[in-house]
Amino acid sequence: MALSKLLMTIGWQATFHRSALYGVAGKLFFLGLWLGSCQQAPSNIHEAETPGPVTSSPNAKAPPPPPPNSYLAQLPPEATGQLVDMGINIVIPTYLTQNMALANYGVGGLDGNGAYYWLVYRDDNSRCFAIEYLSGGIEDIWLEKQESLRSDLFGEGYSLYHGKFPNGSDGELPESDLFTDWFAGEDGFYRLVGAGLVNSQDYGQGDCSNLTVKEAISIAESLSYLPTDIRTLDL
Secondary structure, eight states: OHHHHHHHHHHHHHHHHHHHHHHHHHHHHHHHHHHHHHHHHHHHHHHHHSOOOOOOOTTOOOOOOOOGGGSGGGOOHHHHHHHHTTOSOOEEESOOOTTOEEEEEEEEOTTSSOOEEEEEEEOTTOBEEEEEEESSOOOOOOOSEEEEEEETTTEEEEEEEEEEEEOGGGOEEEEEEEEEOOEEETTEEEEEEOHHHHHHTTSSOOSOBOOOHHHHHHHHHTEEEOOHHHHTSOO
């Protein structure tokens, strides 16, 4: 009787241990399957997110050209090309008042008879000014009032004149205008002139009126050379 109980106890314990081992093995088996599925997931996600080759539509259009007023100093490529061909430092305004646009320009004297260029700007209220260049032969003139200029390009000692033209002992001439001194550069002389001189020159403009003195000073002090990287573009 004691032996039978002992054998039954040993059998039950063996059965228990086998069941526990089978349970652990089963759990390890399913754990391995789960870990395997987790390891495959990133690969599947990566493959799903990898973009395919980019193809262009046969009907795709080239981007439109920039608007005329987007160029530096509003100089279109053809004007910049003619100025660059002069082979000199080109002075341009880097500040313009609102709605001011290039209205006309001229280049000449490249045959040794005195080089020149001019750029005329005009806004929608017919206010005008011009930037002029001469290789030489300049003449100083002045008006009744004078404002000092601080030019980063040309330095100190220059002025903007405005008001009426002096006429000796007879008083002042009735016309009012504004313009700067001739700025001395390495390749010649440059200045800003107002509406009176623009109207009197053959610049293709008429009935121009002047900027304010403050605006003219801001433009005159903004004068700079056309940047080298733009001047040397294959236009």
